[in-house]
Each structure stands twice: as C-alpha cells, then as structure tokens.
Amino acid sequence: MADVGDYDLIKRCLNGDNSAFDLLVKRYERQMYRTAWGIVKNSDTAKDITQTGFLKCWKKLHTYNPDFKFYSWLYRIMVNESLNHLRNKKTHSSLSLYHSSGENPYLKLLKKEENRILAKCIGELPTDYRVVIQLRHFEELSYKEIAGILDIEPRTVKSRLYTARIQLREKLL
Structure with missing residues (x-):
C-alpha cells in the first residue's frame, strides 16, 4: 500500500x-x-x-x-x-533544533549550547516569523509551499524570512 x-x-x-x-x-x-x-x-x-x-x-x-x-x-x-x-x-x-551527534564531546557540548541559544532566540521572535523559520529551515519547504500553507503571497514569505533573519542576527550578536 x-x-x-x-x-x-x-x-x-x-x-x-x-x-x-x-x-x-x-x-x-x-x-x-x-x-x-x-x-x-x-x-x-x-x-x-x-x-x-x-x-x-x-x-x-x-x-x-x-x-x-x-x-x-x-x-x-x-x-x-x-x-x-x-x-x-x-x-x-521556541522551535525544536536537532543536535549534532559529533564524536568529540567538547564539540558536541558546544553545538548543543549553540542550538540552545539559537532556539531561545527563535522562540523570542513573533509568531509569524517563528512559523516561516520553522517551515523554511526545519521543514525545508519552498517559498511557494509556505505561501500556500499560510495563505500569503510568496513575497510576504520572503519578507518575513528576511525580517526574521535580521532579528535573529541582532539577538545573536
């Protein structure tokens, strides 16, 4: 089947x-x-x-x-x-992030901490931005697919992603 x-x-x-x-x-x-x-x-x-x-x-x-x-x-x-x-x-x-399974314990711990910080910063984003980040980067959907799911224009998806990335960069720096 x-x-x-x-x-x-x-x-x-x-x-x-x-x-x-x-x-x-x-x-x-x-x-x-x-x-x-x-x-x-x-x-x-x-x-x-x-x-x-x-x-x-x-x-x-x-x-x-x-x-x-x-x-x-x-x-x-x-x-x-x-x-x-x-x-x-x-x-x-906040969003779920998948942790690396590297063999080096220090690098594994470092990656886990980076993911924790990133998840915290993503979780602080407004819902509209969190959702497009989730769908684009974690579910790997195209702009067109995201637009269809959220019932918005593809250019709105691009705009939200751009703004979300700028806000994330500011939070991470």
Missing part, C-alpha cells in the same frame, strides 16, 4: 474505505507532529494538535482540491491548528 498515491487513498476514503485514511495518517503523522511541536514546543499539545488536525482533515476531505498537493493541504491544516492554539493560549514557544 505504500506505493498507492495520496489521491487514490483520498478517493477510497471518500468512498467509505476507512483503512485508506489510516494509511494517510501513518504516512504523514510524524511530519505533522514535528510541525506542531516545532510551533508549540510541547509534546502533549503537539499530539493533541496532530490528532485534531487529522480529525479536521477527515471531516473536510471532501473539500480537498486535487490540483494541489495533499501534503501541502494537510500541512496548512496543522499549521493553522498550531497557530490557533497559540492564539488561544497566548503562549510563546
């Missing part, structure tokens, strides 16, 4: 095959959890957001437009759920 495309699974879901949706969840749950966690910085909350996002996806699956990637559509749902959570809770969080 791993070679079955997203659109085929969606058609099966819409025809009543619940196991097809299970396959979509298994295909994307790790990425969607990581995205939610990167925004809210809380494991339990990220799990709840991921579950809520997939539930919303299930309920709105009939509105999916096959002219666009399913992944981007689902991603947008998860980002919106995460942002809604932040708005409702009015919390500020």
